[in-house]
């Protein structure tokens with residue numbers, strides 16, 4: 001893609017302008033020779049952290065998304081470099097799971113010092129998070145290096161829960177991801193929770209028209225209003241995938257189609273004919289032999305997301321010793 005010319009919005013643009021998928025030279029089993037236990041060490045940390053706190057898989061899946069969308073999948077979101085830290089950006093509000101990454105890193109540094117990047121630990125942990133939630137099991141590509149920049153301004157362009165569907169599509173497109181990736185990756189909301197904070201406008205003041213989002217199912221609306229009352233605790237958390245928040249399954253897409261989306265951005269997938277058709281395709285099957293699989297498509301899009309802006313030359317990145325600090 002790097003040297004290709006790409007037609008976008010009617011203009012011809014050289015591939016390298018897009019931050020996308022281009023220079024990825026990742027591979028499955030990148031650490032097989034230099035640190036053969038790398039993936040199982042990360043997996044062990046994810047499992048034991050999850051036993052301790054069942055919210056961990058959702059933290060880790062979201063963390064990978066937020067890492068990849070700012071500066072590429074390069075561990076930039078992990079850095080704590082004072083008030084400018086990327087992790088302090090409003091778009092990253094509520095991110096957790098950093099301790100699991102640091103824990104795995106500390107053991108990896110004992111076993112194979114200077115070998116396994118933090119960006120790869122995040123990608124492996126996200127893979128394991130999906131598996132632990134009964135989602136699809138897949139081979140994760142590795143070979144990313146850790147970036148040199150952490151700057152919260154750079155997170156301003158993260159997809160936002162208030163964005164229009166057009167803007168969401170555009171933000172994914174800029175990262176080399178298409179409409180199908182947007183739909184199935186939003187399906188990650190099959191696990192995890194949201195704070196009432198992200199629902200208040202949707203329930204009481206949608207698009208500043210003083211009232212709820214008309215696309216919410218009436219029963220769900222009443223339930224959400226009860227859970228997140230007007231002057232209630234905006235930090236109170238509820239499942240994003242209504243009635244199915246713990247397991248990875250297609251229920252999230254069904255909920256979105258039926259007006260049971262909790263997050264605004266998920267509901268908006270029904271606002272656009274293309275993303276709506278993609279959602280529908282998982283349920284309205286006309287030909288069994290071409291039946292699409294949410295799980296298989298999710299894996300494809302995760303692998304694609306994991307390639308965004310990957311750094312893999314020695315000058316373009318490093319292997320951090322500690323994930324929250326540059327070397």
Ligand code: HEM
Nearest residue numbers: 058061062065094159160161185188192193194195198265
């Ligand atoms: C399409 C754009 C997206 C928007 C606007 C969005 C927005 C949000 C919001 C507002 C929350 C609640 C955060 C909180 O209250 O702490 C959330 C949670 C979550 N998001 Fe997304 N998201 C998007 C895409 C994704 C993608 C691509 C993934 C992963 C592949 C993902 C994974 C998650 C997970 C797992 C949670 C639950 C986190 C937890 O339980 O702490 N999201 N998202």
Ligand SMILES: *[C@@H]1O[C@H](CO)[C@@H](O)[C@H](O)[C@H]1NC(C)=O
Nearest residue numbers: 084149150151152153154155
């Ligand atoms: C952070 O990024 C912004 C936008 O690119 C830039 O204007 C600003 O100077 C950067 N800050 C630092 C300290 O590098």
Ligand SMILES: *[C@@H]1O[C@H](CO)[C@@H](O)[C@H](O)[C@H]1NC(C)=O
Nearest residue numbers: 201204205206207208209210
């Ligand atoms: C509703 O939203 C508008 C625009 O976002 C804002 O100006 C107004 O203060 C909000 N009203 C309430 C009651 O939150």
Ligand SMILES: *[C@@H]1O[C@H](CO)[C@@H](O)[C@H](O)[C@H]1NC(C)=O
Nearest residue numbers: 285286287288289290291292
């Ligand atoms: C179903 O799809 C397969 C694969 O594309 C195709 O070969 C077959 O003819 C289709 N069957 C029907 C009934 O359309």
